[in-house]
């Protein structure tokens with residue numbers, strides 16, 4: 550069932566709750582791929598009812614980012630959701646979510662601001678305000694859908710860690726379920742932004758997963774020193790790549806690691822032309 554308004558979703562969820570059914574929420578920005586479908590599948594298996602939200606959230610895009618050209622494929626998304634057993638596809642308009650569309654800055658809109666320690670690094674350093682937009686919209690979606698479980702991909706690991714922190718700090722009655730990264734056979738992590746990659750760029754994009762897999766292989770051989778683990782990474786990069794970061798951080802609180810351990814996540818972001826790609830790997 551495709552719904553566009555908050556009132557309709559609330560009505561339906563109220564019915565489900567009266568019947569004592571559990572509700573799963575899979576928040577997305579659409580352009581669904583097999584990565585999203587793995588989250589959806591988990592929710593459909595675990596919960597009595599599943600809501601997939603499809604909303605390209607304007608307040609999590611920074612000036613100059615790809616808000617306007619972000620792929621929008623609602624018809625296709627709806628078909629995929631129906632086939633996967635989703636009960637509601639919630640696709641609100643920007644004005645449904647933000648009625649004062651002219652007033653999206655935090656001068657006028659109430660934002661949920663995650664802690665600076667979590668947002669001043671990795672993607673947050675390059676996308677200032679991004680996680681404020683993410684936390685704000687996800688909090689709104691939680692309030693609208695009131696899910697028992699919410700499913701997020703480990704592909705956006707910093708986002709996942711920040712959202713878990715938000716849920717804990719604000720006592721939001723939802724259980725966040727992390728879902729593993731889905732990769733193409735080549736190793737490339739699935740992302741809606743892969744649509745921007747031409748054939749040659751897609752080959753160049755393999756550098757991310759190659760670097761991460763190589764680091765993990767070295768860690769498994771017993772190398773723990775981050776400097777040593779990072780050394781070989783640069784041999785995978787060429788003039789087509791612009792590396793934003795390659796960092797080792799704690800899986801719970803994002804503290805930097807100089808010596809890697811089983812609770813370490815390796816994060817990478819790089820640009821190929823103007824396409825920005827991210828990936829990460831857990832060393833455990």
Ligand code: PAF
Pocket residue numbers: 576577578604606609683686687705708
């Ligand atoms: O990961 C995403 O697609 C988005 O950041 C999310 C969680 C749907 C919020 O807009």
